[in-house]
Amino acid sequence: MIKLIGDKIILKKSSKLTISSFFIVLLICLPIIIIFSQIFTQNSDIWIHLTNTVLKEYIFNTFYIMIGVGIITFILGFTTAYLTSLYNFSYSRFFNYALVLPFALPTYIVAFIYAGMFDMTGSITTFFLNIFNTNISNIDFFDIMSIEGAIIVMSLVLYPYVYLTVKLYLSFESSAVINASKSMGISSYKIFYKVILPICRPAIIAGISLAIMEAISDFGVVDYYGVSTFVTGIFRTWFGMGSIQDACKLASLLIIFIFLIIFLEKLQRRNIKYKSSGKDFIPIYKTKLKGYKNILAFIICIIPFFFGFILPFMQMSYWFILSYKDIIDDQFLYILLNTIFLASISAFIIVILALLLTYNLKRKHTKTTNILVQISKLGYSIPGAVIAIGVLVLFSYIDNILIDSIKFLFNININLLLTGSIIAMIFGYIVRFISICINNYESTFSNIPSSYYNASKSMGINEKNTFKKVFSPLIKNTSYIAFLMIFIEVIKELPLSMILRPFNYDTLAIRSYELTQQGQIVESAVPSMFIVIFSMISIIFLISKTKKAYDNGL
Secondary structure (H helix, E strand, O other), X not given: OEEEEXXXXXXXXXXXXXXXXXXXXXXXXXXXXXXXXXXXXXXXXXXXXXXHHOHHXXXXXXXHHHHHHHXXXXXXXXXXXXXXXXXXXXXXXXXXXXXXXXXXXXXXXXXXXXXXXXXXXXXXXXXXHHHOOXXXXXXXXXXXXXXXXXXXXXXXXXOHHHHHHHHHHHHHOOXXXXXXXXXXXXXXXXXXXXXXXXXXXXXXXHHHHHHHHHHHHOOHHHHHOOOOOHHHHHHHHHHHOOOHXXXXXXHXXXXXXXXXXXXXXXXXXXXXXXXXXXXXXXXOOOEEOOHHHHHHHXXXXXXXXXXXXHHHHHHHHHHHHHHHHHHOOHXXXXXXXXXXXXXXXXXXXXXXXXXXXXXXXXXXXXXXXXXXXXXXXXXXXXXXXXXXXXXXXXHHHHHHHHHHHHHHHHOOOOOOOOOOOHHXXXXXXXXXHHHHHHHHHHHHHOOOOHHHHHHHHHOOOOHHHHHHHHHHHXXXXXXXXXXXXXXXXXXXXXXXXXXXXXXXXXXXXXXXXXXXXXXXXXXOHHHHHHHHHHHHHHHHHHHHHHHHHHOOOO
């Protein structure tokens, strides 16, 4: 770690990398530490009331959503990634783009649209009741405004997490593995569940973890559908009962819950290793499907795309046409520019920090580096509003120190510097979304043989050139995907942005929310549509740039 030269103490480069990673993680975790510290405070009457009445319901519903979203996103994401990566069928090229598009839709907007179409008085429900000349009491009606409805809506939007990570992982996998299985006479079905499924497991776990953490941190869907979870409980305790301390206690329980799940998953697969084909890499050759298999593959891919994107997008488009002339003005264009700038700079910073952390883990795979990376990923499991509270408390404390110091040294009175600034917003996004990048980089680095680094080291290539010439080309596609995911997440983020924004600094998500609160539901589709448009452009640009890396036939 440290070597002596004369009277000087010089840190090795690897130690400097670990120390820098440590300070980054510490900074990221400070808001979480502030929140978590509240669990050790004395129990208030409000907390006793919560534990005696609704806490069990919060736990059960949150766990139910985790299981439901995990299962559905796995089915939709993995099957579509598997089909589009290994087979050619009708419109398979189109589905490579299309299956990512539901990721562009904010979950709360999709939830509102589906409620408007499929609840008891929804347009589609009423349409079919009139066709069959019956009423709602005469049929076994599925209520979309339920916890099951919330699970379905969130899964239709979040399955691209699994789709993207699995598809990228398969782009690194060599067809030699599949060809070897075929040469031994193994059937396609057995190759699927004995070869493809196991080798994709790191990517599957990464994608499902992101989808689950997004689902249990979502406030808009569960609140609108009347589902009591940890997140709604946190908001009700904070806003309804006026107790930030008890809201942070609920958030602390959520942190512990997520940490235990991550720990148990890591523990049960600690001895399982996944190796890539290294120098023997051969791109996967796509098999042409015909007959009923071609039709079946098309149906499997069209279902999530239609219900996850086409149907809600058509309704949103109709509302947009009705109201865009009344909403788009100079002020709206200013909000649009604010959103683009904030999302771009935040995504760039987060990608750089995540790469530093995961590259350090790849270089020095020790318990310390692994713990640092895992701790830095906890922010995504916490609702944005709760992270915003932690950031506000932290930055207020720092601002008070700066104000007192400047006044003491220079006798100058200044206002708050960090609190209520763009810096606070970006820092909040880092805490909230860095997990997305880390999971993507971890999945990719796990598929890069250690021999690559050892070979570079044996040839005397220094650390900088090793990263530039060896690792950088291999992680380029992952960096594109990570940037895209963060860009979209920042554009869609609502509660964190509202709390931490500077005065009179709006984003598209905030504008959409404000219109909804004012009862202008149709008008709220205008900023929402711009969120979708920017997300779609980003997704198409990403796939067009990286399609050669996915496989041969994209």
